[in-house]
Amino acid sequence: MRITTSMVQRNVLSDLNTLQSALAKTQSKAASQKEITRPSDDPFKAAQAMGLRSSIGANEQYVRNIQDAQGWMDSTESSLDSITQYVNRAHDLLLQGATDTADATSRNAIAKEIDQIIQGIKETANASYGDKYIMSGTATSTPPYLLGDDDTYQGNQAGLDPAIPGIVREIGPGVTMTINSVAVEFLGEGRTNPTDGKLLNALRDISDHLKADDGAALRGGDMTGLQNRLDSLLEIRARNGAMTNRLDSATARIDQITGALTDQLSNTEDADFAKTLIQFNSQSAAYNAALKAGANIVQSSLMDFLR
Amino acid sequence: MPISSFYGMQTSLRGLIAQQRMLDTTGHNIANASTVGYSRQEALLSASLAQQIQVSGAGNMTGAHLGSGVDVQGFRRVRDQFLDAQYRAQNTNLSDWQARAEGLDSAELSLNEPSDTGINAQLTKFWQSWSDLSKSPDDQAAKQALVQQAGALTDSIHSVRSQMVAAQDAATGQYNQIAGAGGEVTKIATELAGLNKTIAAFVVNGDSPNDLMDRRDLLIDQLSQYGQVSVEQLQGGSTNVSFVDGTTGTKYPIVTDQTADWAGPPAGGWSPGGQMGGLLAIGKSGGTIDGYLASIDSFADSLATAVNNAYGGAFFTTSAPSGASIAVSAPIQAAPASITSGSGATGSNDLALAVSQLRGNAAIDGVYKAFVAKVGGDLNESQRMQANAQVLADSVEDRRQSVAGVSMDEEMSNLVRFQRAYQASARAMSTMDEMLDVLINRTGRVGL
Numbered sequence: 001m002r003i004t005t006s007m008v009q010r011n012v013l014s015d016l017n018t019l020q021s022a023l024a025k026t027q028s029k030a031a032s033q034k035e036i037t038r039p040s041d042d043p044f045k046a047a048q049a050m051g052l053r054s055s056i057g058a059n060e061q062y063v064r065n066i067q068d069a070q071g072w073m074d075s076t077e078s079s080l081d082s083i084t085q086y087v088n089r090a091h092d093l094l095l096q097g098a099t100d101t102a103d104a105t106s107r108n109a110i111a112k113e114i115d116q117i118i119q120g121i122k123e124t125a126n127a128s129y130g131d132k133y134i135m136s137g138t139a140t141s142t143p144p145y146l147l148g149d150d151d152t153y154q155g156n157q158a159g160l161d162p163a164i165p166g167i168v169r170e171i172g173p174g175v176t177m178t179i180n181s182v183a184v185e186f187l188g189e190g191r192t193n194p195t196d197g198k199l200l201n202a203l204r205d206i207s208d209h210l211k212a213d214d215g216a217a218l219r220g221g222d223m224t225g226l227q228n229r230l231d232s233l234l235e236i237r238a239r240n241g242a243m244t245n246r247l248d249s250a251t252a253r254i255d256q257i258t259g260a261l262t263d264q265l266s267n268t269e270d271a272d273f274a275k276t277l278i279q280f281n282s283q284s285a286a287y288n289a290a291l292k293a294g295a296n297i298v299q300s301s302l303m304d305f306l307r
Numbered sequence: 308m309p310i311s312s313f314y315g316m317q318t319s320l321r322g323l324i325a326q327q328r329m330l331d332t333t334g335h336n337i338a339n340a341s342t343v344g345y346s347r348q349e350a351l352l353s354a355s356l357a358q359q360i361q362v363s364g365a366g367n368m369t370g371a372h373l374g375s376g377v378d379v380q381g382f383r384r385v386r387d388q389f390l391d392a393q394y395r396a397q398n399t400n401l402s403d404w405q406a407r408a409e410g411l412d413s414a415e416l417s418l419n420e421p422s423d424t425g426i427n428a429q430l431t432k433f434w435q436s437w438s439d440l441s442k443s444p445d446d447q448a449a450k451q452a453l454v455q456q457a458g459a460l461t462d463s464i465h466s467v468r469s470q471m472v473a474a475q476d477a478a479t480g481q482y483n484q485i486a487g488a489g490g491e492v493t494k495i496a497t498e499l500a501g502l503n504k505t506i507a508a509f510v511v512n513g514d515s516p517n518d519l520m521d522r523r524d525l526l527i528d529q530l531s532q533y534g535q536v537s538v539e540q541l542q543g544g545s546t547n548v549s550f551v552d553g554t555t556g557t558k559y560p561i562v563t564d565q566t567a568d569w570a571g572p573p574a575g576g577w578s579p580g581g582q583m584g585g586l587l588a589i590g591k592s593g594g595t596i597d598g599y600l601a602s603i604d605s606f607a608d609s610l611a612t613a614v615n616n617a618y619g620g621a622f623f624t625t626s627a628p629s630g631a632s633i634a635v636s637a638p639i640q641a642a643p644a645s646i647t648s649g650s651g652a653t654g655s656n657d658l659a660l661a662v663s664q665l666r667g668n669a670a671i672d673g674v675y676k677a678f679v680a681k682v683g684g685d686l687n688e689s690q691r692m693q694a695n696a697q698v699l700a701d702s703v704e705d706r707r708q709s710v711a712g713v714s715m716d717e718e719m720s721n722l723v724r725f726q727r728a729y730q731a732s733a734r735a736m737s738t739m740d741e742m743l744d745v746l747i748n749r750t751g752r753v754g755l
Contacts, residue, residue, distance in 0.1 A: 004712030007705055039683025047680035050427045057431035058666055061438045068442050140654030158651050165657040302719040
């Protein structure tokens with residue numbers, strides 16, 4: 001083949017261009033630390049990386065949601081714990097008041113304390129997380145109970161009644177959890193609804209029987225009634241505890257998944273630094289060699305040797 | 308017939324003149340070594356008509372033929388028309404993919420993916436805002452943040468769409484600059500018609516206007532960049548040049564003999580290949596970018612529909628085209644507090660939750676992801692095809708240059724060759740001169 005001057009020049013130039021664009025690409029890889037900077041670099045991997053980023057973003061959100069739910073559950077749990085302590089105290093008082101040795105005066109005094117306990121329990125049920133009342137269903141701006149003699153539940157049934165959505169946290173893809181407790185479920189409405197057989201009613205009955213000096217009622221129905229209320233309170237605490245456990249394990253699972261996703265994202269789009277640098281070095285060596293060879297080829301001609 | 312004493316002088320003179328023409332041609336080649344489209348030339352020499360002389364011993368009068376030197380017959384350009392046709396086909400293909408790659412490159416750039424600021428990232432943040440709202444359903448700050456984030460998302464969608472439209476407009480504009488009335492093709496057509504006229508005038512006289520023909524070939528090379536060309540050589544040195552539709556084979560004349568025919572692209576659709584074909588493929592209505600716009604619109608549409616359905620009201624408003632018009636509805640924008648997070652009391656969050664659970668939805672996030680992969684894939688293919696076409700075009704161009712290009716080494720050696728031949732002819736002439744000197748000045752001087 002006849003090799004002409006312009007052919008040599010064009011080939012040298014196009015080779016240099018090819019090497020230089022490869023160098024530029026490697027350089028941008030090294031600078032950005034990314035294997036993929038544009039979708040066309042590898043469309044499949046780019047889409048994969050986008051999906052992974054979305055998943056990581058979602059998981060970060062789930063973790064925040066779970067943390068919020070855990071705070072909520074902790075508040076609920078500490079309220080329930082206080083209520084349990086109140087009930088235990090009421091139980092002690094009931095034992096004192098139920099004995100035959102107790103007279104009307106001492107029973108009256110005990111009744112006063114029971115009344116205080118009722119107020120204390122209602123106050124505890126009015127606990128809030130942030131600025132939200134945690135036991136009013138979704139009526140988070142309304143305290144569940146008014147203090148005083150009115151035991152009417154002020155909130156709603158959301159979360160307790162399956163038909164009404166309660167306060168729900170999204171704790172995973174498609175996984176939700178209702179985190180609110182409805183105070184009326186275990187406290188009832190006391191005097192407003194004397195037949196609901198819940199805690200406030202039991203305590204109101206005890207208070208009434210103490211004031212009426214009715215030892216038999218105290219020893220009979222009241223004793224078993226309070227015991228049953230304590231049991232159902234413990235059940236609810238067990239349920240809450242199980243939910244907290246579920247949140248804990250969800251956190252652990254999401255942490256693991258996020259770790260795996262981050263690794264995968266890094267594998268998908270991050271540049272291998274050592275590999276990139278070696279690539280860069282070999283490419284720049286090739287570029288230098290091509291420059292040198294090109295300079296020699298382009299410069300020399302027959303003219304150098306003719307007189 | 309007697310032979311003149313000066314016969315040899317004449318023979319040498321012919322040699323001197325011929326070698327001088329060869330040197331001139333070499334000089335012309337060297338001067339044009341880097342002229343684009345130039346094909347090297349060479350002088351055609353042949354021995355001049357021999358002198359018939361009578362020689363003793365020959366019985367008849369036909370005698371012998373005494374050589375009389377050399378004549379320059381003409382100058383020809385060294386060029387392979389077959390390689391020209393091959394180069395033009397490859398050039399058309401290369402320009403086609405080049406135009407596509409360039410157009411799609413700006414379309415891809417407008418996506419700004421993967422990044423922390425593209426639509427994908429905005430979408431993730433948008434879902435997060437809903438999730439945050441579901442945690443504080445009546446929080447003004449959360450609602451305000453949601454409206455801001457939704458605004459950022461719709462802004463990103465608008466900006467991507469408008470940049471795609473700009474890329475489309477740029478492709479269409481470039482196409483019109485090439486093919487439209489008064490565009491590049493028209494200019495070339497006019498020049499070609501003029502060249503055809505001039506060349507024909509020379510060819511009629513038996514001349515070969517090499518440099519004009521080079522110029523004509525270069526113009527046809529340029530046309531082959533714009534679209535697929537067909538060249539028909541006419542008797543008398545003129546040509547017919549037309550674009551050929553790659554699908555139907557229909558010819559669209561650019562130049563017919565000495566008339567420029569090009570008055571703009573055909574009214575209906577056509578597939579001319581080359582830069583025009585590439586620009587049409589991405590820019591025309593129903594082209595690649597149009598498809599992207601439709602994808603963005605349908606993405607915006609399904610986003611708005613899904614969010615509005617889950618929200619149970621008009622959170623987003625859209626009008627055709629959705630991608631350019633999707634926006635947070637005016638009442639919500641005016642009063643973010645009017646966002647209802649739940650269907651129940653203050654603390655209910657079922658609506659916000661329902662929207663937030665759209666995250667990762669195949670019809671929203673999935674559609675967008677697939678769209679980005681499609682844009683990336685299209686560009687990737689164009690770039691790969693462009694690289695392939697470049698290799699092919701380069702190799703044909705190499706073969707063409709191998710035939711037609713100027714090799715400096717060759718010209719230098721020719722220079723030496725022709726210079727020596729010139730010197731030798733001059734020496735032959737001095738020999739004749741010395742011979743005549745003996746005859747004229749030294750003969751018949753016996754005794755002087």
